[in-house]
Amino acid sequence: MGRGYQGDRRVFLVADILEVPRERESLMTGALVRPRSRVVAGVCAGLARRFDMSPNTVRLLFVLSCILPGPQFLIYIALWITLPSE
Secondary structure (H helix, E strand, C coil): CHHHHHHHHHHHHHHHHCCCCHHHHHHCCCCCCECCCCCCCCHHHHHHHHCCCCHHHHHHHHHHHCCCCCCHHHHHHHHHHHCCEC
16 A cells, blocks of 8 residues: 555656646736737737747747738737737
8 A cells, every 4th residue: 555655646746747837827828918028019029928939039920921911010000909918
């Protein structure tokens, strides 16, 4: 019986090691907010935080997407208005 308990205890400790950290857990809940550290409006930084990417990568993708025709600026402005601040 004691040996089985030790085996369960090891599984418990491994589960603790593999647990998602609290700061990452909040990112996975779907909260999309504009952070306080912003370059322009914080839309790209908020999207980067939500999808666990670098803010500079999202900014670069946004600038590159502006080469293509489409409503990128309108979407950016709409997100700027609708996303809450941190």
